[in-house]
Amino acid sequence: MHSTEELDVVVVMGQGYVGLPLAEAVVESGAKVYGFEIDLNRVRSINEGHSHIDDLSDDQLRAMLTAGYEASAAPEVLCAADFAIIAVPTPLDDGGGPDLRAVESAARALAVQLKPGATVILESTTYPGTTEDVVLPILESRGRVHGRDFFLAFSPERVDPGSARFGIRNTPKLVGGLTPEATEKATRFYEGFVDTVVPLSGAKEAETAKLLENTYRHVNIALVNEMARFCHDLDIDIWEVIRGAASKPFGFQKFTPGPGVGGHCIPIDPNYLSFQVKKTLGYQFKFVELAQEINNSMPQYVVGRVSELLNEQRKPLNGSKILILGITYKPDIADQRESPALPLIEILRSRRAEVSFHDPLVEEWNVDGERLSRVPDLDAALQDADVVLLLQAHSSYDMEHVARLSETLFDTRGVASNTDGVYKL
Structure with missing residues (x-):
């Protein structure tokens, strides 16, 4: 070498x-x-x-x-x-x-x-x-x-x-x-x-290969995000659907839905390709733009699901206590770049929910210039919340314990067991 x-x-x-x-x-x-x-x-x-x-x-x-x-x-x-x-x-x-x-x-x-x-x-x-x-x-x-x-x-x-x-x-x-x-x-x-x-x-081929990699992920995440939405409406367990499809040893790669996409690669990189296609060729890269539309809408969709869960308890979103678990864009890292947690909390607060957060890797969260401190006592916060909203499944979270203490747990990552009070994306 x-x-x-x-x-x-x-x-x-x-x-x-x-x-x-x-x-x-x-x-x-x-x-x-x-x-x-x-x-x-x-x-x-x-x-x-x-x-x-x-x-x-x-x-x-x-x-x-x-x-x-x-x-x-x-x-x-x-x-x-x-x-x-x-x-x-x-x-x-x-x-x-x-x-x-x-x-x-x-x-x-x-x-x-x-x-x-x-x-x-x-x-x-x-x-x-x-x-x-x-x-x-x-x-x-x-x-x-x-x-x-x-x-x-x-x-x-x-x-x-x-x-x-x-x-x-x-x-x-x-x-x-x-x-x-x-x-x-x-x-x-x-x-x-x-x-x-x-x-x-050449350089252009290397530049485009990078964008193809991330556009592939972007489009497939959007696919399962849209499927999660209509599977919910059809009373179909999307997580079981994915588990079944992933058993096929050829022709399928597993992607999972979530509250949105984060990091630099997925929410940003495909836009470079879309930008260049439109600028140079004058037409749209439709797959990218549709994927962006679907993935960007997921925080709003999650808030809608939270509102439905509260409605079943005869509670309005206004004034309800929502505890967010995990605000980073990826499990077990502290990186918050483009995390869907930020637009999600902004929507929740605009609808007058009382929002708190916990993340084992983040002590303070900057939301619209305001510094929010994570809850000091996770167990107490779990018991106090009207809805516990799991956005990032850090490995340090004991999900059985979280589910046991939560009145209502909305799991956007499909990691909690299917027990009473647990609802999944």
Whole structure:
């Protein structure tokens, strides 16, 4: 396997959920690694050995620092980079399109500092054509020429936060360069710390492959979410339906319904593809837009189901005590990005419900600028609530205990036993 030990410097731009674990993987290959980060508070905290992400412990971060890793906000570190990896956020803008300001800013910084012969790799998820149409012109804006002075490729991040099974090393890495030589250079780099590297024919193919992966999940989650709704109306147990279908050893992959979708990938990434199709070709990517409509409507649907449960008890939603369990977007991690819990509590509060929350991984929750503290005594809160609403099934929750103490438990994840007082999505 190729090693990056002969490389002078690798700079990973952006030290968040993608960039910091990537930096750790590169450090383990033997390279000198800088984590370039514009947030000075984050730089200071990282260099003091405090990790801000779930997938990297303080001990792991300290081991990186001992091995020579350093977080820095100084543009000068870019000058020495043999490989510069752009792993910055790409959220949606107010109009629903991709916000590439962080990517453009990173490219502009590199355009000033880029070392001759360096390879730049974009990992930030974006729409097809970004590497060639956005990043390349910025890097060439000061007279440098791709293929002579530097090389450019795209390699989508495939981080699965909180996963004990898949990490950077054992998750195959896609690579697509603007030229075959750029693809080869990026491939050799990743082979230093990734077991399987898959070269593709170009950057656009690599960009689109990432979007296909997440669009596939987005559409299938929407499918089971819509099925959950009509199965409820038809008095069919959707969880039994899924259990039955999942027994088929071929031609079916299990997806489960829920209160909405969260994280960066599912609620955001497919929009990049939809945006580019509409912008370039002038027509809609109907599957994505329909999936978005269905998945975005799930918080409202959940509130409607809660209201029905209260109505059966002759109680209005107005003034009822609703306890939310689990506000992160994924079980057993503290990440709240795009969590459906936020729109859901906003709807509940707009209808005058008294809402409290508990999450073993989150002590305070920012809701519309207000800091909510989790309930101090979970058992007391369970007994006091008119409806307990399970949004995220963290493994630390004893669901039999939760169901026993709850007057009414609405389980949106299908994990509780079918007992009196338990209702499922």
